[in-house]
Amino acid sequence: MLDIKINKTETPKAKPAKDDPLLFGTIFTDHMFIMDYVEGKGWHDARIVPYGEITLPPAATIFHYGQGVFEGLKAYNGENGQVQLFRPDMNAKRSNRSSDRLCIPQIPEEDYVQAIKELVKLDKDWIPSEPNHSLYIRPFIIGTDPFLGLRTSAYYKFIVILSPVGPYYPEGLDPVGIWIEDDYVRAVRGGIGEAKTGGNYAASILSQVKAHDEGYSQVLWLDGVHRKYIEEVGAMNIFFKIDGKVVTPMLNGSILPGITRDSVIHLCKEWGLEVEERRVAIDEIKEAWEKGILEEVWGTGTAAVISPVGKFRMGDEVMQVKDGGIGEISQKLYDTVTGIQLGKVEDKHGWVVPVE
Incomplete structure (x- = not known):
């Protein structure tokens, strides 16, 4: 089980109004999850911090050789008032399969899901209440090794960000x-x-x-x-x-x-x-x-x-x-x-x- 340190924002952002259009992936919540990997040490320093920019060296692996994977899932406000996810274990499994293909170290499935749960729990007030709306969850892993040779990275970041969204297609369920x-x-x-x-x-x-x-x-x-x-x-x-x-x-x-x-x-x-x-x-x-x-x-x-x-x-x-x-x-x-x-x-x- 991850020991996740939480640093809450001191300047919460204004949430979208009910009639504001929520274009897919354009608005982000107050916080994000980050965890680091160092070769020989493994995954460590799990934390939730205010959403903001990340600093990477220009030579980072992700920029030059594309060593990175991502996932997508959603959080919903259930009928019983419970915030819930849909099959997040499958996202964790698929992420690890993708990571294997790109020589990225796996993250234990239970840690992957725990990170998502803790972040969603903190920012659950961002889940829209309108029909066909939800909170989109984007976990991703990137290689950050500052080295221009073609090899697997020795350093990685696992990051999760959240975005309140409306229907993916403006036409909704129309064909x-x-x-x-x-x-x-x-x-x-x-x-x-x-x-x-x-x-x-x-x-x-x-x-x-x-x-x-x-x-x-x-x-x-x-x-x-x-x-x-x-x-x-x-x-x-x-x-x-x-x-x-x-x-x-x-x-x-x-x-x-x-x-x-x-x-x-x-x-x-x-x-x-x-x-x-x-x-x-x-x-x-x-x-x-x-x-x-x-x-x-x-x-x-x-x-x-x-x-x-x-x-x-x-x-x-x-x-x-x-x-x-x-x-x-x-x-x-x-x-x-x-x-x-x-x-x-x-x-x-x-x-x-x-x-x-």
Whole structure:
């Protein structure tokens, strides 16, 4: 168990008013968690301090070789007045898997979750009370060794910051448009596609800009070898309901193992739906659309939870999913997952963790 020292701010910031727009990741709470690592000493000096700038040497590893990983989860005000998290142990596990891939020392799962709980507990008054609002939690680990040679860092910082947020997409649960990328690739098997690290997302920026310029919210990536198998969307895993079956790309080493993805698979199976995790070719989706059996498409992720997809664009062709509206399963999944997170729906899986 961590011995966390707490240094409360003497100048609390004004919290957003109820009618202030909470654009994702633009406002931050009063405090942050920091813990240091030194080779030979391990993780130490766990502390919560006022939110503010951090000082790093210009030669720090993170700036030059990108040795860093991050996570994303949320805190909610439950129906019973209890502040709660959703499957934070899964974030801790995934962070350690990402760290292994980038040669970053692991953090014990219980310490990882404890750090998040203590910080959220201190800044819980920042959790918005409006519907579809929450407190976004961003834990990250960066290499800070002031050395320009390509090697693993001897020094790291584990930092957690908090941000009150509204809906990830301004349109809320309205179906979004997806651009299918056929020029660039994001990741390949054996690379870092399954690690939650900055390099993964840097590779997607150019395509994201192109998609936004064309009026589309996200990019759907194809595999980097055959350029025909669907992988994931920029900020989400992707699901298709084809002729009654729920189909999603299998985890193959280049796809992020999403926590909401895992939750959705569990729920769909419980509801008696046939779920297939396998390779999904874009031609299969196009054929299903042409036959009229592409019934629903949705993305899953921490930020948006469930995001229905209303249309795809590949090249000059636009494929509208059914009537372009929200599908029955998409809506049910959104209501169930958010209901569990907020304590409105019974948690049969032990996914909700109270912040005591």
